[in-house]
Amino acid sequence: MKNSTRTTYAARIDAVLSRLQAALAQGEPLPGLEELAAVAHFSPFHFHRVWRALTGEPLGRTIARLRLQRALQLLEPAASVVSDVALACGFDSSQSLARAVRAELDTTPGELRGDAGRIAAARRRLAPPSPSEAEPPLQVEIVSLEPFEVIALRRRGAFEDLDAGFGALFGWAAEAGLVDAICGLYGVPYGDHRETAPADFEFDCAIALATADAAPPHPMHRLALPAGAHARLRHVGPYEGIEDAVDRLLRDWLPQSGHALRDAPIHYAFLDDPEVVPASLLRADIHVPLAPGN
Structure with a gap:
């Protein structure tokens, strides 16, 4: 990344x-979220992804660290009141602060209070993630996608259980005599499975058909994938690691590309069947929508 570009993104x-x-x-x-995205001059639609890619941690983790760092500052005087510190840092009670301190720092607010040595050690543990080691350059293409529709099925649950969604789509296609018409497998994530609880993680499993006449049963539905300019990166390896590849694209390629993100969902084109191809050789094309005029 160019030094000037690195400086600009670091300033954001x-x-x-x-x-x-x-x-x-x-x-x-x-x-x-919208105010923070505006401060950083990033799209609110992609702010969480971009933040994690550039900082190495989810926004929620950053906020948790900052709350505890502020608590350490307020606990420096020996006469500080733990309940007052908790409320000042956005915790509901001193018990909530104590649980967070115990989970992160293996100590208690009372043990930290007025102890400069313990507080200094705690601050070191709350340091932000270190930058990752240099990796090989990414091979990113700018492609223009034509509008097209897929047959999608919204799934809620763990990322590793998405096979059930694709299985249901293939089952319907088989019953409808459309298996030979399947010409692509796609996925649209609504969130990041690494930081979203399975009960809240939603993902559209989708198949593309060579015919436009199919009428899928509810809850399957037609879904138009975003057309226009996209950054395309091929991920090779277990599909569970695809979000790590998205991080690299947003961290290592986007800042120096001259492009901005468009408010449209990322989507994946899955090129291999996990039941046939070894996990280490699985391929998927990541498509990140770009704003026009770049």
Whole structure:
């Protein structure tokens, strides 16, 4: 990444951190997603993904660290009151603060209070993630996709259980005599399975057909995938690692590309069958929508 580009993106991240720290210091409600995205000059649609890619951690993790860092600051005086510190940092009670401190730092607010050595050690443990080691350059293409529809089935659950969704689509295609018309497998994630609980993670499993006459039964539905300019990156390896590849695209390629993201969902084109191809050789094309005019 060019130094000037690295500096620009680092400044965007620092601006968001400063905004969050200022809100915590003043005891204000934390700004919402749209405000933070505006501070960083990123699309709200993709802000969570971009934040994780550029910082190495989810936004929720960043906020949790900043709350605890603020708590450490307020616990420096020996006379500090733990319940007051908890409320000042956005915790519901001193018990909530104690649970967070125990989980992250293996100690208690009372043990930290007024102890400069313990607080310094705790601050080191709350440091942000270190930058990842240099990796081979990415082979990213800019492609223009034509409008097309797929037959989709929305699934809610663990990422590793998506086979059931594709199985249902293939089962319907077999009953309808359309198996030979299947010409592609696609997926549209609504969230990041690495940081979303299975009960909340939604994903559209989808198949493309060479015929436009199919009428899928509910809850299957027709879905138009975004057309226009996309950054395309081929991921090779277990499909569970596809989000890591998205991180690399957003972290290592996007900042120096001159492109901006478009408010449309990312989608994947799955090129291999996990039941036939070894996990290490599975291929999927990641399509990230780009704003026009770049």
